[in-house]
Amino acid sequence: MWTALFAAANLLALAGWILLIFLPRRPVALAAVLYLGTGLLSAVYAVLLVLLATGLAGGGPDLAALDGWSLQSIRALFASDAALVLGWIHYLAFDLFVGLWIARDADAKRFSRLAQAPVLAATFLAGPLGLFAWLAIRERRARASGRWQ
Template structure:
């Protein structure tokens, strides 16, 4: 029988594989196939959809809701709802990290500058995204300054 704990032990390594590929093998073809294509985030999204459909929307889900912090706390006392929430985070954070990697490649952001952003996105989602936009902006400004200086000569 599938339990929330068992499914948690499947979802975590799957997401960690995606993060490891983004950081350690950003140009490997399997990274492109599994992560940058969106395949792993979409697999997590499908798992989330199944969890929500079978354990929340069917009317047999946890008590609680989204109307107050107390309702959210009550909702996540149910292990199935907690698992769904965790898979939600895994999915969206990995999707965001993959987007950062694709955007960085397209804009010429060096991978060494991207890695701390990916680490923070993995650990703290929006903070990593915020850092990525800051790094991207700083590199764009530096590139513009260098470009303007070379054309002035």
């Protein structure tokens, strides 16, 4: 079950990234990335979190074994496939949301799609790296426009 859910979440996220990077950014495409991509991944995450925290989903982490926020405690938390899938869906949802924000922000600041592609690819592959790159790249145009949005 966890392997199938992992694969399905990856395909859903990949579809969102393909829409963002390669296809025209029409309102319906952006809404699809937001609601069918990020929203659906977030909903699956929320349901899984509740099921695992309440013990209703088998194979979950042993929450009673947590002794705080030590490295060993977090390692133990992610020792189960269920917790790994939950954590991975968390990454997929947030990285896709950040990619959507970058794409919308870049369009608003009139960056070409060619200039956006490497930043979006970096966000897809290594979320915070792509976000950091975008924050550095957008700085000059954000100041020039007189707003920090």
